[in-house]
Amino acid sequence: MKLxxxxxxxxxxxxxxxxLHCRWIAxxxxxxxxxxxxxxxxxxxxxxxxxxxxxxxxxxxxxxRRFSVTRTRCPERFGRLQRFILENEHRVxxxxxxxxxxxxCVPSLVQYIGKHAADFDYFIFFSYRYYHxxxxxxxxxxKSILVPTAEHDAVxxxxxxxxxxxxxxxFVYNSIEERRMIEGVSRNGRIPGDIVGVGTEVPPxxxxxxxxxxxxxxxxxxxxxxxxxxxxxxxxxxxYFLRFKTETGSMVKLVLIGNAxxxxxxxxxxxxxxxxxxxxxxxxxxxxxxxVMPSFYESLSMVTLEAWAMRKPxxxxxxxxxxxxxxxxxxxxxxxxxxxxxxxxxxxxxxxEGLCRAMGGNGRKxxxxxxxxxxxxxxxxxxxxxxxxx
Amino acid sequence: MEDKVTxxxxxxxxRIDHDNVDVADIxxxxxxxxxxxxxxxxxxxxxxxxxxxxxxxxxPGGGEGPSGVVPVxPGGGEGPSDVVPVxPGGGEGPPGVVPAxPGRGEGPSDVVPVxPGGGEGPPGVVPAxPGRGEGPPGVVPAxPGRGEGPxxxxxxxxxxxxxxxxxxxxxxxxxxxxMDVNVRIDQMNDRFNARIDEMSGSLDLRIDEMSRRLDLRIDEMTRKLDLRIDEMTRRLDMRIDEMSGSLNMRMxEMSxSLNMRMxEMSxSLNLRMxEMSGSLNLRIDQxxxxxxxxxxxxxxxxxxxxxxxxxxxALAHNLVLDLxxxxxxxxxxxxxxxxxxxxxxxxxxxxxxxxxxxxx
Numbered sequence: 001m002k003l004x005x006x007x008x009x010x011x012x013x014x015x016x017x018x019x020l021h022c023r024w025i026a027x028x029x030x031x032x033x034x035x036x037x038x039x040x041x042x043x044x045x046x047x048x049x050x051x052x053x054x055x056x057x058x059x060x061x062x063x064x065r066r067f068s069v070t071r072t073r074c075p076e077r078f079g080r081l082q083r084f085i086l087e088n089e090h091r092v093x094x095x096x097x098x099x100x101x102x103x104x105c106v107p108s109l110v111q112y113i114g115k116h117a118a119d120f121d122y123f124i125f126f127s128y129r130y131y132h133x134x135x136x137x138x139x140x141x142x143k144s145i146l147v148p149t150a151e152h153d154a155v156x157x158x159x160x161x162x163x164x165x166x167x168x169x170x171f172v173y174n175s176i177e178e179r180r181m182i183e184g185v186s187r188n189g190r191i192p193g194d195i196v197g198v199g200t201e202v203p204p205x206x207x208x209x210x211x212x213x214x215x216x217x218x219x220x221x222x223x224x225x226x227x228x229x230x231x232x233x234x235x236x237x238x239x240y241f242l243r244f245k246t247e248t249g250s251m252v253k254l255v256l257i258g259n260a261x262x263x264x265x266x267x268x269x270x271x272x273x274x275x276x277x278x279x280x281x282x283x284x285x286x287x288x289x290x291x292v293m294p295s296f297y298e299s300l301s302m303v304t305l306e307a308w309a310m311r312k313p314x315x316x317x318x319x320x321x322x323x324x325x326x327x328x329x330x331x332x333x334x335x336x337x338x339x340x341x342x343x344x345x346x347x348x349x350x351x352x353e354g355l356c357r358a359m360g361g362n363g364r365k366x367x368x369x370x371x372x373x374x375x376x377x378x379x380x381x382x383x384x385x386x387x388x389x390x
Numbered sequence: 391m392e393d394k395v396t397x398x399x400x401x402x403x404x405r406i407d408h409d410n411v412d413v414a415d416i417x418x419x420x421x422x423x424x425x426x427x428x429x430x431x432x433x434x435x436x437x438x439x440x441x442x443x444x445x446x447x448x449x450p451g452g453g454e455g456p457s458g459v460v461p462v463x464p465g466g467g468e469g470p471s472d473v474v475p476v477x478p479g480g481g482e483g484p485p486g487v488v489p490a491x492p493g494r495g496e497g498p499s500d501v502v503p504v505x506p507g508g509g510e511g512p513p514g515v516v517p518a519x520p521g522r523g524e525g526p527p528g529v530v531p532a533x534p535g536r537g538e539g540p541x542x543x544x545x546x547x548x549x550x551x552x553x554x555x556x557x558x559x560x561x562x563x564x565x566x567x568x569m570d571v572n573v574r575i576d577q578m579n580d581r582f583n584a585r586i587d588e589m590s591g592s593l594d595l596r597i598d599e600m601s602r603r604l605d606l607r608i609d610e611m612t613r614k615l616d617l618r619i620d621e622m623t624r625r626l627d628m629r630i631d632e633m634s635g636s637l638n639m640r641m642x643e644m645s646x647s648l649n650m651r652m653x654e655m656s657x658s659l660n661l662r663m664x665e666m667s668g669s670l671n672l673r674i675d676q677x678x679x680x681x682x683x684x685x686x687x688x689x690x691x692x693x694x695x696x697x698x699x700x701x702x703x704a705l706a707h708n709l710v711l712d713l714x715x716x717x718x719x720x721x722x723x724x725x726x727x728x729x730x731x732x733x734x735x736x737x738x739x740x741x742x743x744x745x746x747x748x749x750x
């Protein structure tokens with residue numbers, strides 16, 4: 001069996017979201033089939049500017065074929081168009097223009113898929129909203145499997161996606177909420193699919209003390225991992241956290257790991273450490289009281305799974321349906337919809353070692369049941385077998 | 391930190407079974423606890439300082455005039471005054487309620503003397519002129535309290551021509567009397583002030599005592615009110631639980647009856663649909679049969695027409711062929727005729743020539 005993984009960016013430097021998800025799945029599926037990744041030359045997800053050399057290459061043992069992006073994205077123009085189509089009556093042509101503006105514009109990749117459809121058994125597309133999936137699935141609908149990585153975003157309701165969601169041969173969802181949302185939008189319940197997600201690898205040894213020593217952090221701390229961005233709800237997290245400290249006199253600290261695209265308030269108990277290597281990240285998780293996830297939109301949240309793998313409870317934003325659903329299903333995290341709930345939940349978790357331990361244990365069980373690599377690989381193989389049977 | 395949080399948790403302890411953690415239940419309890427908190431009053435300052443500042447305490451002085459209520463000056467007097475400090479401190483406060491004058495009675499200000507006859511009480515500090523007659527020279531005499539009789543007016547008219555003589559005498563007399571009066575006033579003033587100081591001291595003591603009693607009374611009432619509120623809250627909770635239970639029962643009943651009704655309707659609908667489907671199928675069969683017959687008939691007619699058309703076509707074809715032949719024959723005959731005409735003409739000419747020769 002030969003599988004093609006089609007994704008907007010691919011590389012070892014890309015360490016988040018659907019791209020990392022795709023890379024991990026591709027690397028793990030190499031054990032069972034021939035794999036080739038079809039992707040663009042882009043590294044920057046804002047402009048899609050060509051960065052990597054085109055043509056064939058190998059990334060971490062996986063063959064990769066890169067195609068040139070013919071048009072870079074202008075964020076301002078794209079923002080204007082998106083605002084227009086979300087706020088006004090518009091035509092299908094406007095939505096198609098939105099797809100082209102969204103990019104990455106790689107007609108040669110779509111042509112390649114069309115010409116070489118017979119060379120592959122299945123094309124696994126990642127991220128529904130980009131050019132490569134929108135036009136690529138149309139080129140080989142009978143062989144395409146879509147991993148939508150959809151968030152609760154307004155663009156999912158665009159008319160063009162209703163038809164797109166009815167085209168693929170099968171779906172691989174990240175969560176129940178994502179499946180429910182896509183089925184609600186497109187009524188595509190007849191198309192086979194499974195809720196799979198992605199696995200994670202936990203290092204055998206990690207040390208919170210090592211992390212504290214390296215970064216000079218004493219006492220209890222809660223941890224945020226990810227891009228420090230307003231879209232991720234970080235501004236609200238800062239506001240709530242500092243208010244919590246003022247009101248309760250708590251000594252707890254907030255450690256932030258990730259690149260910042262938002263001004264972080266200057267406060268002695270806020271520790272923005274920037275982007276850290278994997279080892280540091282797991283050390284930080286080991287030493288933390290809990291992981292906080294203030295994001296409004298998440299398709300899966302890999303760091304949440306990593307926290308559970310490390311037996312840490314999670315405090316999540318209840319407005320993110322996926323995170324809330326995961327917390328409820330795993331019984332390994334609390335969630336908040338406003339400051340009062342944030343305060344109560346955080347105080348409860350900080351005040352009860354036993355609760356944190358119990359929730360961390362639940363998180364680990366949930367991770368073992370659904371998100372170990374063995375389980376993820378088996379789900380992909382079962383889906384492929386099912387498709388072979390039909 | 392944890393201690394304070396624990397204090398907060400004392401509001402309603404959250405029950406957690408650590409062996410079987412139920413996040414949904416914990417979140418319900420958290421939401422319930424938040425809902426049970428008394429709402430924060432709009433005017434109360436928020437703990438983080440983010441609350442609305444609609445009512446600010448009045449600043450007794452200084453730069454920034456407060457909005458809202460300006461404190462009333464001590465003394466509790468109600469009388470208007472020409473020295474009422476509006477927005478003390480010269481700040482930006484709106485002219486809401488201005489502080490009252492420090493005077494005690496309802497009398498006028500402590501500057502303009504008023505004849506006691508017509509006044510409504512003694513002024514706060516400066517005593518009014520004691521006499522009821524005219525004031526000293528240069529000072530506008532206050533109107534007598536009870537008005538001026540006709541005899542007085544006649545007397546004034548009679549005296550007026552002699553005023554240049556009488557006035558200096560009167561002035562000297564009045565000034566002397568006035569000086570006596572002033573001395574007397576000063577004495578009374580001192581006594582009056584001493585008395586006021588004494589009364590003020592005792593009043594302060596009395597006010598303190600009353601304030602203490604009031605505080606005690608307020609505390610007692612607050613305690614009773616809290617108890618009463620707790621009791622009412624308990625009763626309300628019980629009532630809500632009862633109502634909730636009965637409501638749930640009622641909803642379950644309604645749900646059951648609704649389900650039954652929906653099942654009945656569904657059954658009857660299915661029955662009706664089956665009947666309609668049967669009759670519709672019958673009708674469709676009939677229409678189909680009729681349609682088929684019509685189509686057959688039309689098909690037969692169409693076949694006959696087709697044969698006729700074929701025959702007509704063959705006939706037309708033959709006719710065209712014959713007509714063409716006849717046309718060709720006609721042309722040939724015409725040519726032959728023309729040849730014969732020419733032959734005939736030649737024969738005629740020959741005949742004539744032969745005749746001539748024969749005659750010759």
